[in-house]
Amino acid sequence: MSPGGPVDGAITAQTVSVLAKQGEWVKIQTWKGARWIVPNRDFSLPAKLPLSKDTSLHEKPDSSSTYMGTVSAPQNVSILSKEGDWYLIETWRGPLWVLPNHDFSLPATITLTKVTSLHNEPDEKSAYLGALSPQTVSVLAKKGDWYQITTWKGPLWIVPNRDFSVPEKLLLFMNTSLHEKPDSSSTYMGTVSAPQNVTVLDKKGDWYLIQTWRGPLWILPNHDTSLPSTITLTKVTSLHSEPNGVYSGSVSPQTVTVLGKQGDWYQISTWKGPLWILPNQNFN
Template identity: 30%
Template sequence: MLGVNIYQLLATIFMLNLLVYLEPASIHEESEIEVLTQTVIYEESSLEATVIGKLEPQKIKVLSRTNNFYQVKTPEGDYWIRPQKVIDEHGIKRMYLHENYYLYHGPKASYKMTSQLSPQYVQVINEDGDWVKIKTWLGEKYINTNEDALHHTIQVLTRTSFYEKADKQSIKVNEISPQEVQVLNKTKRYFKINTWLGDYWIQPKKYIDEHGVTKYYVDKKQYLYNAKDVNTKTQHSVAPQYVTLVDETDDWLRIKTWLGEKYIYKHEQMNSSKGKIAYLTIDDGPNQYTERILNILKKYQAKATFFMLEPNMRSYKQLVKRMVNEGHFTALHSVTHNQYKLYHGSAYSPVWEMEAARKTLKNITGENHYLVRVPYGSAPFMTRPFRNALVEYNYKMWDWTIDSQDWKYSNAEYYHIVNNVKKGLISVERRGEDVVILLHDRSQTVKALPYIIEYLQNKGYQLEAYSEDEHIPVNFWDDKRL
């Protein structure tokens, strides 16, 4: 027993030394760091401080450091940031852990240790998907930034190809026969597994998950039927995704949906006249720019999804009604847009704000919608307790796959917004993801929007509003409940 206590004491001493090393009291005035991720700017070195804005990835002069915050020079003045990833003044790459993480001896779920890291900056050696190799008081270890996807096996039920990347456009390496496999990593539609040739990615047509539930991959949009009868087709459909399979025959799949158990006809040929679909999503309105945005959408016969703030809905009721009348989807974006109020109290705080916004929307339009986008995006703030609360109240949560970064540019710089969308589209198409574009109700967005719409339409995209009947999971946590 005495030996155990000594080891624990030594580990604590090493950890304290690590923390002291990571937290210098000050930094040379001319030091520079490279911020690697978009980060929030605060007025003071506290999450309770006023949010000034956002900082895009860039090199920046740093004045001092305290409490895991950097004081930096911005065009608006000297403010504080706590970036998730940064190359510090010594050229060392660091990552901030927002919650406790288990350590692993290696990049496999079976290598899990009992030791944990508390929220802090850690030194990063390298990254491979969700696995991050770091320096710790115990030597070089690993953490996994998506632990919910680990610690389980799945039973692959169909012969399945495996690929170098989580993308069927990447190199096909070989195939596996139906078997049980250990999940090493996971994305929205792919699993990383260990094979006799190394670690590769699969997208099985059918598998049994860690809970014993059979999943089936629907690889194209499919209509739902009320029975195994082609005369019972409904107006509802499912987009490409994994669905829960109840039963299967040669011609039909019985699946679980938000409407209860429904059927898919395997041999149905969907009408492909719609072509590709992109979703324009517009945050923070309605406001003085929204009417001009609606006019542009009407001119180009394009639809959009508006994530609105509750006070703004009350101030611009007629615009909210116009959105509904013109076929756009009205969604929720909170009441306060305040990071501290939303994420640093109860896990139900986002729910309470979305409930208030939902009731206001219903009072104005009669629409009772449950789609939300949380301010600043769901990562890193919407950890599992927060997401569980949304699920409990039947909400769906959308992030985005393309960030236009429109908020950071002036009217004269609108072309940067257009270029960001173009570059983002190339990446999204390569990854095979849904095209969900983040925009805001701003004057520079009004300037850029016609060019964005024309570009997308010329690329063969139809611009549609979100549909509750064809919900697609689009969130940074890959939480399919949302």
């Protein structure tokens, strides 16, 4: 075992025999043999330190000491010890010291007004790790629209006041009634025609609040179960922006996923997004 090595247990408050010393570390005799400790270490120290900007590594907790490289940000680093404002962290070169610089352009807190998804990285495709109810949270770092905040699970990333469980767009397969509230007995406000993609603002149960020409209104989407889930294309098939619309390329013979239908035309999922085809006819 060496200073800064893997944790190998703990000892209760007691007097111990010293064998050697290295910096803050002391080698003592234990029932497991010789082991290293930092006596009376403050365990209120966080296990991780979020760095919001690239930070210099030093051999000692002193800016005039040997420069040992730079740790890139944003990232969370493992803390081994602390001396003043300096932190001893685990690095690829072994334990080294950093003097974290707080970005004072960051807000200290953010108030969340809706349920907000937690992610392990500043990317909506990264692992979903739960959600926070509306509350004020402490900010640690920022990357683009993403903020790293303090949570009960440690530092995690959010896009404030956006709920990733609610899609930005919703494809309607059928003409759908608009309501003033998320309740079918509430005031009828008109009908949105289908098929089309509508912009989603919020969700409550099975109801979606969408943007309409009359302002935000609620819908209860109904899926058309008569639609096939897939279609097998037997020849090269033209893609169009809408039924009889602008030519947008073609798709080779394959099985495609169906999103909607209008007359003989089918809306399918493509690498360019939802587009329309007339199955097994070639417009070229």
